[in-house]
Each structure stands twice: as structure tokens, then as C-alpha cells.
Amino acid sequence: MDHYSSLKSLIGDDxxxxxxxxxxxxxSFLNSLPSSNITQLCVTREQTLGKGQHGREWLSQKDGSILLSIRQTFGIDINLSGLSLVVxxxxxxxxxxxCRIDGFKIKWxxxxxFRGAKLAGIxxxxxxxxxxxxxxxxxxxxxxxxxxMFCDIPWIDLSKIAKKLPDIHELTALIINNILSMSAYFKLxxxxxLLSQWDQYDMLKGAKLKSIEFGKSFEGEVVGISNQGALKVLTENGTKELYSSKNIEYI
Known part of the structure; x- marks a missing residue:
């Protein structure tokens, strides 16, 4: 039987x-394909060169992770800064x-x-x-x-969280369908x-950080996100909005 037969039956045929x-x-596979107005999906049981943020490697094991990518087309005028938060x-x-549990957080x-350990990356x-x-x-x-797995940050998996581990294909399908429906809402x-719900899932609210802007460092406290998805940081010179985590150090 096709390994993906149950997954295929749970997602749209469009x-x-x-x-x-x-x-x-x-x-990388989807990015190698010609651009298309049709939404493209790629799922694999194993990645040998998985990518993380800022060029980092994403570690995984065969059938031990949910690994997928979705490529969509957006209007040229849509600001995508907050899309990762929607996802x-x-x-x-x-x-x-x-999993029927609460406590999941988004680290902007x-x-x-989950409980201070990384579960998923986007x-x-x-x-x-x-x-x-x-x-x-x-x-x-x-x-x-x-x-x-040896990683420089604490990590966790669903088997250590859920009392009953959900079927991997049912969970994968729900993740795909949720991303598609919420991305469509985001376009409009x-x-x-999301703003009214953000506090519930905000891992960083109240965190102290140091960052660099125009060659000068500053410190501040995270107070939330803007309506464009930027991280809002309260400093002694007012509130700053950060759009990249690259130059942020938490203190």
C-alpha cells in the first residue's frame, strides 16, 4: 500500500x-519547480539537508518528524512580515x-x-x-x-507531550489544511x-533583549507584536519594531 494513501485522502485535490x-x-525541491498559480505541496519521510533559520541545519530522523513545504502565490502588494506567525x-x-493539550507557544x-523546548520550526x-x-x-x-539528537537548544517531540500520539498522517493533513485556510484569510x-489572541501564545512577552540598529546597540523589553508582525520592544527611547531575529540577543 502507498505510504501516503491515507494522507492523500485527507487533503484537497486542488x-x-x-x-x-x-x-x-x-x-529546495519546490523552489526548483517552475512558478505556478496552483498551490504546490511537498512531503517527505526524511530530509538529508533540512534547512532552518539563518542557514542553520534542521535535524530530523526518518518517520520521526513531520516534514513538508507549501508554495503559494501572493499579490505583490501583500506584506508577508506576519505570515510566519499565522503559520x-x-x-x-x-x-x-x-493532542488535546494546551501550553504551546510561538517564539517570534x-x-x-512547549515548556521551554523547541517542538517545531517554520x-x-x-x-x-x-x-x-x-x-x-x-x-x-x-x-x-x-x-x-545533539542540538545547541533544548528540544522536545510530541511523543513526550501527548498522552496518546496522534496519527502522523491525520495530524499532517490538519496542519496542511489549517495553513492553507489561514493563509487565505491572511491574504484578505x-x-x-491574530492580534487579539497573541498574548495566549506569546513566548517572549516580558523578555529582555539586546539588538543593533544602524550600528548602535540598544536594550529593551518585548511588549508584543505590531499589526505588521514586527516584534515590539520598549526601550528608554520609546518603542522599536524589529522585523528580523538575526541580531537579537536575549539577556
């Missing part, structure tokens, strides 16, 4: 789907429903944590074509990692539906 047993990277919320809603702008890559922009949403979620409404 996607261009690609399924693999092993692949270097689901996002994070879409994943958390799937986890809350399938693209990681999902990586967005975009390219601009004439009149539109393509966005590839990469998702890696630790499902059941049977071998110990931006982050308006």
Missing part, C-alpha cells in the same frame, strides 16, 4: 502534490485539536515551543515574479524521535484575527 521517502529538502498559529491549532517569528522563502510573489513555507515538527485580512 493542490499539486509531491511525496517522497527521502529528499534533501522539501523547500505558527495554524500548526498550534492542529496540535491542540489532535517562526518557532513553536522557514519562509519568497521570490518575486512579474505581478506576484511566491512564498515557500517550510515546516519541520518533531513527532517521535527515537534516537537522541492580514494579522487582524
Amino acid at each position: 493542490l499539486e502534490c509531491h511525496y517522497f521517502d527521502s529528499l534533501e529538502s522539501t523547500s 505558527g498559529l495554524a500548526i498550534i491549532r492542529a496540535l491542540e485539536k489532535e 517569528p517562526n518557532d513553536i515551543y 522557514l519562509l522563502e519568497n521570490s518575486i515574479q512579474e505581478g506576484s510573489q511566491s512564498v515557500t513555507i517550510g515546516v519541520g515538527l518533531n513527532y517521535h524521535l527515537e534516537q537522541e 485580512n492580514g494579522l487582524s484575527h
Whole structure:
């Protein structure tokens, strides 16, 4: 029987789907395809060159993680700064429903944590074509990692969280469907539906940080996000909005 047969039955037939047993990277595969107005999906059981934020490696094991990417087309005028937060919320809603537990948090702008340990990562890559922009949403979620992995940050998987581990294909399908539906809402409404819920999932509120702006360092306290998805930091010179985590150090 096809390994992905149950997954295929749970997602829409209006996607261009690609399924693999092993692949270097689901996002790299989709980015190698010609651009299309049809939403493209790639799922694999194993990644050999998985990518994380800022060029980091994403570690995984065969059938131990949910590994997928979705490539969609957005209007050229849509600000994508908050899309990773929407994707994070879409994943958390799937986890809350399938695992029936609360406590999942989003570490701005693209990681999902549970009790201080990293559970999932999101990586967005975009390219601009004439009149539109393509966005590839990469998702890696630790499902059941049977071998110990050596990582410089604490991590956790669903097998250590859920009383009953959800079926991997049912959870994958719900994550895909949630991302698609919430991305469609984001295209029309931006982050308006997320702002009222953000405090519930905000891992960083109240955190102290140090960052660099125009060559000068400053310190401040995280107070939330803006309606464009920026991290709002209260400093002695007022509130600053940060759009990248690259130059942030938490203190």
C-alpha cells in the first residue's frame, strides 16, 4: 500500500502534490519547480539537508518528524512580515485539536515551543515574479524521535507531550489544511484575527533583549507584536519594531 494513501485522502485535490521517502529538502525541491498559480505541496519521510533559520541545519530522523513545504502565490502588494506567525498559529491549532493539550507557544517569528523546548520550526522563502510573489513555507515538527539528537537548544517531540500520539498522517493533513485556510484569510485580512489572541501564545512577552540598529546597540523589553508582525520592544527611547531575529540577543 502507498505510504501516503491515507494522507492523500485527507487533503484537497486542488493542490499539486509531491511525496517522497527521502529528499534533501522539501523547500529546495519546490523552489526548483517552475512558478505556478496552483498551490504546490511537498512531503517527505526524511530530509538529508533540512534547512532552518539563518542557514542553520534542521535535524530530523526518518518517520520521526513531520516534514513538508507549501508554495503559494501572493499579490505583490501583500506584506508577508506576519505570515510566519499565522503559520505558527495554524500548526498550534492542529496540535491542540489532535493532542488535546494546551501550553504551546510561538517564539517570534517562526518557532513553536512547549515548556521551554523547541517542538517545531517554520522557514519562509519568497521570490518575486512579474505581478506576484511566491512564498515557500517550510515546516519541520518533531513527532517521535527515537534516537537522541545533539542540538545547541533544548528540544522536545510530541511523543513526550501527548498522552496518546496522534496519527502522523491525520495530524499532517490538519496542519496542511489549517495553513492553507489561514493563509487565505491572511491574504484578505492580514494579522487582524491574530492580534487579539497573541498574548495566549506569546513566548517572549516580558523578555529582555539586546539588538543593533544602524550600528548602535540598544536594550529593551518585548511588549508584543505590531499589526505588521514586527516584534515590539520598549526601550528608554520609546518603542522599536524589529522585523528580523538575526541580531537579537536575549539577556
